[in-house]
Amino acid sequence: MPNDRPNPDELLQRVVEDERRAQRGKLTIFFGAAPGVGKTYAMLEVARSELEREKRDVVVGIVETHGRYDTGAMLLGMELLPKRALHYKGVSLEEFDLDGALARRPQLILVDELAHTNAEGSRHPKRWQDVEELLDAGIDVFSTMNVQHVESLNDVVAKITSIVVRETVPDSVLERAHELKLVDLPPDDLLERLREGKVYVPAQAQRAIENFFRKGNLIALRELALRRTAEHVDAQMREFRRAQGIEQTWAAADKLVVLVSPSPYSQSLVRAARRIAGALHARWFAVYVTPRAGLGRSGPDEARLSKNLRLAEQLGAEVVTLSGDQPADEILRFARENSVTKLIVGKPVVRSVWDRLRSSLVDQLVRKGGDIDVFVTAGDRGPDEAAPPLRSSQPLELPSYAAAVAASAVATGVAYWIFGTDQLPDVVMTYLLGIMLVSSRYGFGPSILAALSSVAAFDFFFVPPFLTFDVSDFKHTVTFVVMFLVAIVISALTQRVRSQAEAARHREARTRALYELSRGLAGAQGLTSVVEVAAGQLEKVFESQVSVFAPGTSGPLSAVYTSASLGELAERDTSVAQWVWSNRHEAGLGTATLPGSRGLYLPLSASGGIVGVLGLFPADPSRFGLVEKRRQVDAFAAQMALAMERAMLAEETSRARREVETEQLRSSLLSSVSHDLRTPLAVITGAASTIVDGKALDDATRQDLMKTIIDEAERLNRLIRNLLDMTRLESGAIHVKKEWLPVEEVVGAALNRLDARLAGREIRIELPPDLPLVPIDPILVELVLINLLENAAKYSDGAIEIRSAVLPGELILEVSDHGPGIPLGEEARIFEKFHRSVHDGTPGGVGLGLAICRAIVAAHGGRIWAQNRAEGGALFQIALPIRGEPPKLELSESAERSVEAQP
């Protein structure tokens, strides 16, 4: 029963794969054992039939005819994509035009020589990457390649032919190919064609036959090609059966782990693992164990390690980095957690007696591995790697060695002075103390030197016969050995403590950096500040310059942040960012895409998709190969992306809210306009038409009607004035132009403007005589006063008071009346736009006057509020800030006299 149906996870995975495949173009590879078997010809033949019989839209992207006549003939009548001209170091080259192909978008495109390496300056270093992009764009691709270019077979081929092929294609590309068409030609026929000059020109052909095209080689390569094709067919078969639920999938089958190290030998280990995994159809992991300390690796080591891991990734492994001081335990824990069945380890290189004595990693794995099979593969040196130096040559740290010698000298002096030559145990203790001090400060080397020199000094000064290295008593020799061993143990222990402390510090620094980032991000409001905070942290932690790209409101991606020292971003930089944005894949420095860029570009992906692109421009580009660093960068990028998404969502929400508010405002504006503007218009129209029409009107009535027209027109004028002021204030068309002036003048101007409206009203003005000049915009503050005074006049009958005072840093202005006051609870709401008091029976307002006051006061950086006075009536108060010093006025007599002196 259990195998009756595919399990749901499997089904889901297949659905996802099917979907991807449906969108993706199909790749057909014409696969051969050697050059000259006729791959290109076969490809063109199939393409022609697609074009002619299936009527498909076929374009030849790039095809090398190598001057072969029959191949060239096949091209006749087919559409050829123009090649891209490239100028590199003075040489003109022609390359496949990827952008041209993407723009042309045929159904099927022919791209010869999948393993080709693109000229420098192309988008991708390898042609197979161009093909991947074409497939991603949904274009079908025909391509050709030979078996020696398959990455996992690279070293096997090198062994067979003694020729190292540098142009390789990852196995994953082959595996994902829709079809692998084997173009087979028996070796004898191929050699025949070669001799006939159908493959190379005769001179070249002869050399080729002697080297690469030896019959033995050809047979072996043919076998490899056949096997590889069979594997592909086999895989397709399994796929098919899996789809039909016929067979249990390999999910329950083998899983492999291969241990990767910085050693150059790891390359062939990874390839071997790929071959085994391929044959077993097993999922496989490339595992690297980093010591807790994360230190002690040299630059070249780092570079080799990331190269090895990248190779594994390209070959289809899942790369895992573990950390721990006991590699064997960490590996086995990981293996058990993932139900790994097979472990592939390189044969340990024994370099010294020490290595022999120590229980090696392989020993431990075998001993503790239990039911996990451990394969030990010969450390076969990579084809293009030199063996590493025996010890990574660190610069000899002379001062620390000198300190080691000095320590034993001091210990000698101290011991001699205190204990003399009698109390040997105490002397030994003194030396051990010296050794311990050395090993706690310096590395292993100085500690050993300290131990050696201490033993020597001990022998020389304290062991009879004195002042010679001779030893009279055997038991002293034992003392030497014990002393030396103890010294070694002490320094080993101290070293471990030191490295753990170092590791802890390292980890702590990393954690702190991340913590600081998240704390900074938590406090950041808005996208701009989120980006600034994150970029600032990135700059600091990674010693890099940073640029952040995000889509603008109008669509295209643009730089929202650029480090000051980075200068203007070039067209190139933006186009890489654009590529990352559309492909959602990293690019630039240290990656497979556009590695020639000056920066590393990462997609900032959050839960809802990509939110931006991060560009990092390290001060020291060589440091970005670092596995550790990259992980940290990724962690930062993930945090940053989440924060950016959060900020973007928040902005979206507030935009939506603003829209709702605008909508509400629009509707209240409409109702205001329809009511408040129409009423006076109706009165004007009515009165005017009565005058025009009514001949029987007596003079008094006529006069009255005309007065009404004037009054209503003035009311209309006020309404429109308010609407216009509000609009201008809100649109930011009005700028506050502060001038130092006496409050009295503004009050006077406001009262002047309202002369007619305030006629007959008592106005009490209380302005202290010593009011200094204040910085305000006279026109705007006058507008505030006019609105407040109009309000007071409208809602009350008695006296109106205007008061002012200057507090430290603040000007207070008050307008109060003796009317009914503000309805309870509406003290704040009356400043809202279009707000009209519920029992507001008084005509004449749109509810904008106080909103205008608030906007103007706010533009001054001040406050406005309202309250009811205890003795009745409303009180409006304004506080406007006074910043800076009023300009000095030279009002002295001398200045006056000089004026008087003028005629």
Next chain:
Amino acid sequence: MTEPRPVILLIEDEEPMRRFLRASLGTHGYQLYESETARDGLAQAAARNPDLILLDLGLPDLDGLAVTEQLRGWAKMPIIVLSARGQEDDKVRALDAGADDYLTKPFGVGELLARIRVALRHVAATASGETTFSVDNLKVDLGRRQVFRNGDEVHLTPIEYKLLATLIKHAGKVVTHRQLLREVWGPNSSDQTQYLRVYMGQLRHKLEQNPSRPVYLTTEPGVGYRLRA
């Protein structure tokens, strides 16, 4: 012999506005000529040599400032600028370029006639060279440099007096900040409006009954000051 009717040229593109002015000015004894565009207005100004020009600031073909400048190139007749509210800067520019006064739309006919009267009388006054100025209870003897309020002499500092004298010279018309500063403090002080504001305040305290609600010396917000005539 009756006095000749003063000739006014109206440069205004809005027909309803022209109709209203035609009706009100015609009945108040002025001879009115109309122009719809600035170019036609300039041509008519040259041809008819009017006593006063009413100039709308929002003309379609040329802005009012340019028209004022061109007119002032050769003509001395008063120019009253008509403008909408919110065009304070335009107004100030036109006044500084030589316009005599302004009116903010909408305005009543009473206001318009008062401004026209002031402008025309000013031309006459300049011609006759009067030496005393008086309005209500305020009297100034320009020959003796004496100022009286309710019959009592008020002592002014030299600058205060100079400021008042300048305003009297333009009595009834608006005088811009820049104009006042130039005439009282000299050509290099035209930015220091705070001097002007402080002296104007002092002047009000000496001449006005209620300096916070001035009657003689009124403020034209954003433009300048006006002395009641």
